[in-house]
Amino acid sequence: MNHSSTTSTLDIRTIPPQERHPAIFSTFGQLGAGQTLELINDHDPQPLHHQLQAEMPGKFGWAYLEQGPDTWRVAITRLKPAHSDGQCCGSCGGS
Secondary structure (H helix, E strand, O other): OOOOOOEEEEEHHHOOHHHHHHHHHHHHHOOOOOOEEEEEEOOOOHHHHHHHHHHOOOOEEEEEEEEOOOOEEEEEEEOOOOOOOOOOOOOOOOO
């Protein structure tokens, strides 16, 4: 599969469970507005979805690309901030 420069892929199946969410948040934090993180996992990452909703409401898009039973792929996109003047203040896209 050929990924564009706006998509990063993170296969967390090989990452120890306690390190998965920090790795995901770190990778997502490096994305620019409109860029996507494709997450590959061995189970439905619903707990991550809930955590993202709690910590970054309205700042990401979530779309399943594959839904099991053995492989789950999710596209998590950093949304562009909505500013009336079209300028980013710089405080909404930090890690």
